[in-house]
Amino acid sequence: MNEIIKIEQLRRTFQVGSEEVHALKGVSFTIRPGEFVSIMGASGSGKSTLLNILGCLDRPTSGEYFIDGIAVSQRTKDELSILRNRKIGFIFQSYNLLPRTSALENVELPLLYNNSVSSKERRAKAIKALEQVGLQDRMMHTPNQLSGGQQQRVAIARALVNDPVILLADEATGNLDTRTSYEIMNLFQQLNNEGKTIAFVTHEPDIAVFTNRTIQLRDGYIIRDVPVSTQSAKTALKSLLVSND
Amino acid sequence: MNIFNLFKIAYKALLRNKTRAFLTMLGIIIGISSVIAMVSLGQSSSQSINNQISSMGTNLIMVMRTSQRQGGVNIGSSNVQTLTAKDIDAIRSQAKYVSAASPLVNASGQLVNGANNWPGSVQGGNSELIAIRKYQIASGTNFTEQDVRSSAKVCIVGKTVGDNLFPNGENPLGKTIRFNKIPLKIIGVLESKGQNQMGQDQDDVVIAPYTTVQKRILAITYIHMIMASALTEETAGLATQEIETILHASHKLKPGQENDFDVRTQKEMLDMMNSVTGFLTVLLAAIASISLLVGGIGIMNIMYVTVTERIKEIGLRMSIGAKNKDILLQFLCESIILSLIGGIIGILFGLLLSYAASKGLSWPFIVSIPAVGISFLVCAATGIFFGWYPAKKAASLDPINALRYE
Numbered sequence: 001m002n003e004i005i006k007i008e009q010l011r012r013t014f015q016v017g018s019e020e021v022h023a024l025k026g027v028s029f030t031i032r033p034g035e036f037v038s039i040m041g042a043s044g045s046g047k048s049t050l051l052n053i054l055g056c057l058d059r060p061t062s063g064e065y066f067i068d069g070i071a072v073s074q075r076t077k078d079e080l081s082i083l084r085n086r087k088i089g090f091i092f093q094s095y096n097l098l099p100r101t102s103a104l105e106n107v108e109l110p111l112l113y114n115n116s117v118s119s120k121e122r123r124a125k126a127i128k129a130l131e132q133v134g135l136q137d138r139m140m141h142t143p144n145q146l147s148g149g150q151q152q153r154v155a156i157a158r159a160l161v162n163d164p165v166i167l168l169a170d171e172a173t174g175n176l177d178t179r180t181s182y183e184i185m186n187l188f189q190q191l192n193n194e195g196k197t198i199a200f201v202t203h204e205p206d207i208a209v210f211t212n213r214t215i216q217l218r219d220g221y222i223i224r225d226v227p228v229s230t231q232s233a234k235t236a237l238k239s240l241l242v243s244n245d
Numbered sequence: 246m247n248i249f250n251l252f253k254i255a256y257k258a259l260l261r262n263k264t265r266a267f268l269t270m271l272g273i274i275i276g277i278s279s280v281i282a283m284v285s286l287g288q289s290s291s292q293s294i295n296n297q298i299s300s301m302g303t304n305l306i307m308v309m310r311t312s313q314r315q316g317g318v319n320i321g322s323s324n325v326q327t328l329t330a331k332d333i334d335a336i337r338s339q340a341k342y343v344s345a346a347s348p349l350v351n352a353s354g355q356l357v358n359g360a361n362n363w364p365g366s367v368q369g370g371n372s373e374l375i376a377i378r379k380y381q382i383a384s385g386t387n388f389t390e391q392d393v394r395s396s397a398k399v400c401i402v403g404k405t406v407g408d409n410l411f412p413n414g415e416n417p418l419g420k421t422i423r424f425n426k427i428p429l430k431i432i433g434v435l436e437s438k439g440q441n442q443m444g445q446d447q448d449d450v451v452i453a454p455y456t457t458v459q460k461r462i463l464a465i466t467y468i469h470m471i472m473a474s475a476l477t478e479e480t481a482g483l484a485t486q487e488i489e490t491i492l493h494a495s496h497k498l499k500p501g502q503e504n505d506f507d508v509r510t511q512k513e514m515l516d517m518m519n520s521v522t523g524f525l526t527v528l529l530a531a532i533a534s535i536s537l538l539v540g541g542i543g544i545m546n547i548m549y550v551t552v553t554e555r556i557k558e559i560g561l562r563m564s565i566g567a568k569n570k571d572i573l574l575q576f577l578c579e580s581i582i583l584s585l586i587g588g589i590i591g592i593l594f595g596l597l598l599s600y601a602a603s604k605g606l607s608w609p610f611i612v613s614i615p616a617v618g619i620s621f622l623v624c625a626a627t628g629i630f631f632g633w634y635p636a637k638k639a640a641s642l643d644p645i646n647a648l649r650y651e
Contacts (some may be wrong), residue, residue: 057564057644078568085566092648096561100261110565112250159563 003066004165004197005031005054010063012049023049025220026063031199036192038208038228039201048170050217051201055088055168056080068165085113089159095151095169096207097143097177103130103154104139110162129157133187149180156187160196167191167198173207179240185210186233210236249408251571255578258555266583266641269547272540273587273627274594277620279511279533281595282602284616287526289608291519296609298368298515302354305377305511308471308484311504314536327496327505333371333471336494342484344476347374348468350458354425358410367424367451369458370472375401375435377472380452385418385433388454396456400424401433403448406580427461429453481510516519530616534606537623540587545631548580552639559639560647573640580632581625587625592617 007220012024023046031037041047052058053065056072065072067087074085074211084090097106107126113115130139133153143151152172159167169188175179189210192198201213208214209231216224259266284349310325328348336346350369355362368374371393375382388399400422421430422612429451438447461463475484485508492506527532552559559572567575596612 052645055564057648078570081563081566081568081571084564090564092561096557096648098561099560101257105257109562112254113566113568113571115247115250115564129340162566 002032003030004033004035004068005029005199006064006066008064009055010050010053010060010065012046012053012058013061020075022220024053024060027217027220027222029215029222029225031197033197034192035213036188036211036230037200037213037215038196038211039199039215039217040203040205040208042203044219045217046220047201047217051170051199052166054166054199055090056083057058081113085110085166086162088162089162090165091152091155091167091169093174095143095148095155095175096131097151097154097158099144100142102142103135103146103157106143106154107157109158109163111121114162125161125163126157129161130154132160132191133157147180148176149183151174152180153187156184156191160191165197167196169198169200171202172200173202173204173245179237181207182233182237182240186237188233189230189233251574251578252582254587255575255582258575259579259582262551265547269544269583270587272543273537273584273624274540274591275545276533276540277588277591277624278535278543278595278598279536280530280620280623281592281613281616282598283529283533283610284526284613285596285599286602287522287529288611288613289603289606290600291522291526292611293608294605295361295515298518302512304475304481304484304513305490306473306475306481306489307509307511308473309507309509310469311425311507325505326465328469328471329467332468332492332495335491336471336473336488339491340484340487342476342480342487344474345373345377346471346473347371347377348455349374349454349470349472350463350465350468351470352425352462354462356406356409356410357423357569358420361412362409363406363409365449365451366401367429367453367458367462369455371455374452377474381436382433383436384416385431387433393454393456396460398427398429398457398461399432400429400451400453401435402431402452403435403450404437405431405446405448406451406599407431407434424451425462427457429457454642475510478512481512492575518602527554537627541584541627544580544583544627545635547583548632548635549638551579552576552635555639556642556650557623558640560644560650563642564648569640573636576636576638576639577629577632580636581628584624584628584631588621588627591618591624595620 008028010024010027011022014021014023027050038049039050049058053060060073067083070083072080072083097108104126108122109130111122111125127139130136133156135150135153135157138146138150143154146154160211173184176184185207188198188200202208209228210233211228212230213227214224215222285452308328310328312319313320330348333346335349336343351366352369353366356365372387372390375387382401385401387401388397392399403416410422411420412416417434419431421428423429435448435450440446455468471486471572473484475481487509488501489504493504496505498504536555562572600610
């Protein structure tokens with residue numbers, strides 16, 4: 001098993017009134033362990049639809065999707081929930097943290113929906129995930145006491161806590177300024193170096209350069225799937241600091 | 246997801262909005278506490294009435310005059326003169342289940358002792374009246390049959406009358422008071438009995454031989470009422486029938502002709518009072534249940550608002566692995582927690598309220614276990630019933646739309 005994600009001739013058709021809208025018109029690719037893939041495309045290109053399917057939130061109309069070797073297409077809603085819980089870590093543009101809830105409890109949340117994790121393990125895993133994103137001294141802070149970048153780090157920790165096979169980030173830097181975006185990309189690169197597989201949806205080319213492969217969508221087709229000569233977010237951050245001085 | 250986690254999630258979600266959770270609970274608290282307080286107070290009042298009627302003796306039988314028609318004219322009951330002292334003799338000589346019987350003649354007027362006076366009434370009876378009315382003589386003596394025959398100008402006074410006519414603490418015994426200009430010598434003072442169930446002061450009483458009241462005060466030959474005691478509480482029914490038969494004969498009424506009197510027992514009074522208080526209790530409980538219903542609708546309303554407000558949260562929970570069932574149960578749990586905690590506080594508050602009220606009214610304090618139990622079940626049912634629909638709505642959200650909801 002050396003593919004985290006494998007999709008074959010994926011199609012997704014929506015019925016809008018009497019008209020059929022083809023959001024995905026036969027998309028195929030694989031993501032191998034340790035890859036850091038950016039999925040790019042203008043709005044309407046089908047990238048949100050693709051992300052929903054990759055995230056097991058939606059099922060394809062036809063074609064097959066395997067995550068970690070498991071066929072997704074014919075699963076029931078409850079089975080999809082379990083797949084999301086065990087295999088996928090979501091990161092959203094607007095963080096989606098529970099308000100008035102500590103960072104630690106926010107990170108613990110996915111494990112509450114997994115009965116095989118005891119409350120002791122849950123706490124330990126959440127602390128470890130927060131340490132991974134560098135927030136060990138902010139664990140008891142609530143979202144409104146954290147900056148945007150810190151909130152996104154909490155969200156990343158929440159995505160890491162169930163040890164997923166892939167992190168799915170949806171415009172994860174969309175709400176952040178350039179510097180904080182670079183910091184977050186630096187964190188993603190570190191996690192990738194530690195072996196995490198990441199799929200990163202963005203429409204910003206200057207963010208995509210920090211990944212090591214770009215899949216570009218247009219009108220429901222893949223128009224480009226190329227390796228990227230990866231830039232270091234750390235270096236970019238340094239040069240940003242210099243130019244600001 | 247296990248139950249413990251479920252409650253933890255629901256509990257934490259509620260804690261994030263303490264004020265709103267409390268205000269929602271307030272509806273249930275008010276509803277439950279008013280149901281508990283109303284039922285409990287209703288039962289207290291009926292118990293208190295029971296106690297007092299029993300203390301008067303449930304073997305008491307009263308014969309009243311009933312309204313009569315003479316030549317088509319209804320003359321009411323107060324002008325009926327068919328009840329006389331002869332009826333007492335008939336009852337005494339013929340009845341087997343009656344232990345004592347006394348006429349009752351009532352005259353109201355002003356009681357005077359020198360400069361002190363007091364409005365009151367003199368009740369005329371024979372020597373058995375004191376025993377029938379369950380009075381005790383504290384000092385002095387009862388009057389005798391001889392006093393009755395001679396229409397003696399003697400009386401026995403209750404504590405209230407004694408205190409008002411002799412405000413300086415003198416012993417009323419042996420003194421002479423005046424009632425409508427008739428001098429009456431006090432030969433006995435009654436033991437205090439307090440108020441009866443109607444709130445009447447039972448110590449505000451003067452008892453004299455009925456002949457004295459009839460001849461010297463009212464100048465009448467009939468009596469107002471007969472008071473009698475059945476042998477025991479159980480034979481009160483038999484004694485009632487017996488008295489009816491005897492009086493029917495002694496009043497020379499034809500068989501089948503309507504009685505010109507009405508025999509009542511204390512037990513009938515008791516049953517009547519019980520049915521009145523029972524009805525009142527049900528009525529009050531019904532009114533209180535309306536507030537409980539309103540409280541339940543309050544929960545439903547808030548849960549609806551909560552679901553709409555937390556669509557993004559629901560989307561997030563689904564995206565990290567919550568099943569539809571988990572979301573349904575979470576919201577159901579939240580409404581059950583709200584209604585149960587509200588219910589428990591409501592029960593305690595209601596009991597406190599009824600305790601305070603029953604102490605204030607010096608009624609016995611009764612905890613109605615069925616009312617508490619039913620209220621608790623109603624709380625749980627309210628939580629499930631009014632929480633179900635909003636929870637169902639939350640669970641049926643599509644995770645994609647919920648996540649993108651703004």
